[in-house]
Amino acid sequence: MAHSAEALFLIASILVFISVIASRATDRLGLPALLLFLGIGMLAGSEGPGGIHFDNVSAAKSLGIIALAVILFYGGMDTKWKHVKPVLGSGILLATLGVLFTAVITGAAAFFIAGLPLAQSMLLGAVVSSTDAAAVFSILRSRGVNLKDNMRSVLELESGSNDPMAIFLTLGIMGIIGAGGAGMAALVPKFFWEMGSAIIAGYLLGKILVFLINKINLEFDGLYPVLTMSLLIMFFSLALKAGINGYLCVYAAGIVMCNSDFIHRKNLTRFHEGMAWLAQIGMFLMFGLLVFPSALGPVAVEGLLVAAALIFIARPAATFICLAFTKYTFKEKLLLSWVGLKGAVPIILALFPLMAGIEGGQKIFNIVFFVVLVSALLQGSTIPLVSKLLGLEEKNVVKKRYPIEFEATAGIDADLNEVFVPYESEYVGKRLFEIGIPKGSLVTLVSRGEQFIIPDGGTVIEGGDVMLVMAEKQALKELEKKLAVQREKKHDEKDGGDEAV
Structure with missing residues (x-):
């Protein structure tokens, strides 16, 4: 049944409104809000009470690409250099080699469990290899949990910066599958080119944004978010056109902005935080609409086993290997292994093989559903308990909200x-x-x-x-x-x- 543009806007706004209001319930239950968004999408889908039929994978992928750029940009804007500098080495190891090891081990498990070809199994491993910062910290905030020492910083850096690696692996393996298995050796130089050039481009974007915000002196304050969004999407698109990892580019730009002085900081930060939440809500709602519960039954056992292999074998093994020669204790490594929640990124990446028509793409998509679901339910609900049992939590200091605020403007260095x-x-x-x-x-x-x-x-x-x-x-x-x-x-x-x- 075709819907008019007005009807589509009405449906989308109602679903987002319900998701935002219902998110209060997840705070009390200690579950990731994104899990609720997924459930609302499924209920609104063609096989749920809502009866909305949505199977436009192409539109979902296009929206997902932009949504991912918006999410990663805000992730960078929320990364303070003074917090992550002491754990830079550990964070980079987990965000690169950790993602690679997780993808390979999960892929190997999927090969034996799901019966997928080896390349498609590795593709599945790559899709679910990254962690989600928003899901982790929303749970910690809602349950009043504060992690000790540098645990929070390394988790912030890893979960905020590992998405570009997962995206690179996903696209790289898809390229190998499309080329009939050829081109694997080219991935190594391609990795260094994409990541290195993305960091440089992101640094330049961040500096350009800060310079323009401070110097352009726009007549209306409401135009500053428009400026940042336009440049964000412009540089992201140009990076992709140039064969650069656009996702790492916008993340690096966000970090540069976070650690620079610019006017309207609070307003711009809140705007991009809201955009990131809207992007995540939209992705989970769309994922729920795309999922057909009747098609999940045949892969339920396989999906649950792959999720178990990822949570109990792949993620812990990758964490302990990467941090083998670091100062982290056994308990700290164990907690970092457990907080590898999955969020919006695996959902978006699961659309790529489906859209490309890769053999087993639908099965990969359905298994990713179980991985995200199990991760949110099992890991999401037990993070506070695990951190307490391991003795790695400390009293949560709630930042007080003051009745006055100060917004930096040009002409005052205070x-x-x-x-x-x-x-x-x-x-x-x-x-x-x-x-x-x-x-x-x-x-x-x-x-x-x-x-x-x-x-x-x-x-x-x-x-x-x-x-x-x-x-x-x-x-x-x-x-x-x-x-x-x-x-x-x-x-x-x-x-x-x-x-x-």
């Missing part, structure tokens, strides 16, 4: 910063004017427990206060250094309490 007042600070119990606030800084708000205090010179500072200070970088360092000076201990404390004796 930012709004949180400054903690140590309990042993020399200035505890003193009034604000006695601190001697450095020139170039202004205390705009004091957070004390659940209260917000609008300060003046007579406001008394207490230990544990968090001051919201608008300051230039040098002035901020001076203020933090001043507050860090501890007050002298009392005479009776120095002498061990002689008066009491």
